[in-house]
Amino acid sequence: MGDRQHLEECIRLASQARGATSPNPMVGALVVRDDEVVGRGFHRCPGDPHAERVALDEAGDRARGATLYVNIEPCSHQGRTPPCVDSVLQADIERVVVCTLDPDPRVSGGGVEALRAGGLQVDVGELADEAARFNEAYLSYKTRGVPFVTAKAAISLDGRLATRSRESQWITGEIARQRTHQLRAETDAIAVGIGTLLDDDPRLTARGDNVVGPRYRVVLDTNLRTPLAAKLLGESSGRVLLFCGPDAAADAEAELGAAGAEVVRVHRGDNGLSWDDILAELAAREVMSLLLEGGSAVLTSAFEAGIIGKLFLVYAPLLIGGSAALSLWGGEGIGELAAAPRLRHVRHFDLGDDWAVEGYLQAPEPPL
Ligand code: AOF
Numbered sequence: 001m002g003d004r005q006h007l008e009e010c011i012r013l014a015s016q017a018r019g020a021t022s023p024n025p026m027v028g029a030l031v032v033r034d035d036e037v038v039g040r041g042f043h044r045c046p047g048d049p050h051a052e053r054v055a056l057d058e059a060g061d062r063a064r065g066a067t068l069y070v071n072i073e074p075c076s077h078q079g080r081t082p083p084c085v086d087s088v089l090q091a092d093i094e095r096v097v098v099c100t101l102d103p104d105p106r107v108s109g110g111g112v113e114a115l116r117a118g119g120l121q122v123d124v125g126e127l128a129d130e131a132a133r134f135n136e137a138y139l140s141y142k143t144r145g146v147p148f149v150t151a152k153a154a155i156s157l158d159g160r161l162a163t164r165s166r167e168s169q170w171i172t173g174e175i176a177r178q179r180t181h182q183l184r185a186e187t188d189a190i191a192v193g194i195g196t197l198l199d200d201d202p203r204l205t206a207r208g209d210n211v212v213g214p215r216y217r218v219v220l221d222t223n224l225r226t227p228l229a230a231k232l233l234g235e236s237s238g239r240v241l242l243f244c245g246p247d248a249a250a251d252a253e254a255e256l257g258a259a260g261a262e263v264v265r266v267h268r269g270d271n272g273l274s275w276d277d278i279l280a281e282l283a284a285r286e287v288m289s290l291l292l293e294g295g296s297a298v299l300t301s302a303f304e305a306g307i308i309g310k311l312f313l314v315y316a317p318l319l320i321g322g323s324a325a326l327s328l329w330g331g332e333g334i335g336e337l338a339a340a341p342r343l344r345h346v347r348h349f350d351l352g353d354d355w356a357v358e359g360y361l362q363a364p365e366p367p368l
Pocket residue numbers: 023024025026027028042043046047048049050051052072073074075078079080081082084102104107
């Protein structure tokens with residue numbers, strides 16, 4: 001097997017911890033000697049050993065003269081765990097192959113440099129784009145200081161989120177809804193607008209076996225209209241964060257605070273609340289990924305502000321029609337076709353009777 005296949009295997013290993021590693025990246029490692037895999041590992045969660053450490057421990061003496069594959073550069077700093085480069089040097093590894101550097105400012109090429117200084121051959125860049133998309137949330141957070149935003153919606157074939165009477169439960173089928181819970185389980189925070197909260201009364205939890213929900217459940221609620229009886233306040237899994245505008249009523253803030261929500265006041269933006277303020281507040285809480293689940297006003301504002309990194313749309317074979325029905329992207333929309341954002345790295349697949357389309361409005365750049 002070649003380098004590429006081994007790196008693909010690292011990503012497969014790492015993905016076993018999807019949803020559990022934040023604020024760390026997902027990392028997998030393989031120790032290969034004479035074309036035989038003698039050690040494998042992945043990083044399970046913050047505080048647990050890094051992937052390289054696990055793989056090297058499994059390899060033991062057989063690591064001598066072997067090649068280490070890992071999807072991100074080994075770290076060179078003392079964090080919650082010791083630097084991986086020390087373990088790699090001690091194990092007498094001969095060659096290291098990584099997809100990308102680690103954008104963490106404490107590492108940022110320092111791992112590769114230390115290994116080369118120790119006489120090892122280090123190759124960087126194979127499978128770099130795939131590895132960057134795999135850790136898109138971590139990369140966005142470390143390089144741009146903001147969470148990676150995924151907009152998710154269930155829509156009719158003609159792009160409507162709800163009927164003119166704001167009915168949306170359910171547009172898509174059971175299989176698509178299960179996939180939504182999986183997406184929720186993989187994200188650090190999930191957000192909806194107050195319109196969706198009032199229409200649908202969602203709990204914003206991830207349901208399913210062995211599923212850990214998002215750390216934050218967020219409502220964009222300019223005037224603090226969230227009812228005290230809202231289902232999301234009655235759920236204990238995931239803190240509730242309500243973003244409101246500068247003029248929201250103080251008594252509503254106190255009542256919602258007493259009901260267990262955290263209220264954060266932010267500035268107004270061009271269309272709704274300031275995304276800059278919201279993303280900065282979430283970043284300060286180590287939120288690397290944000291899943292936007294609508295509704296139309298929030299998604300429209302997010303499209304207009306250009307903050308969406310990725311779209312995950314599920315289309316149902318259903319037509320709603322009507323200019324008063326809520327659409328995925330309302331408002332003025334785009335005038336010139338040349339200015340219409342085109343998705344990149346598009347994938348589509350069946351979800352029961354529905355279809356998912358996934359693609360990037362901003363694809364993460366691999367740090368090389
Ligand atoms: C690696 N291998 O498996 C991971 C790395 O505080 P710690 O010990 O959890 O370290 C977290 C940082 O280590 C994280 O920000 C990133 O730079 C790196 N993650 N590095 O060599 C791994 N998870």
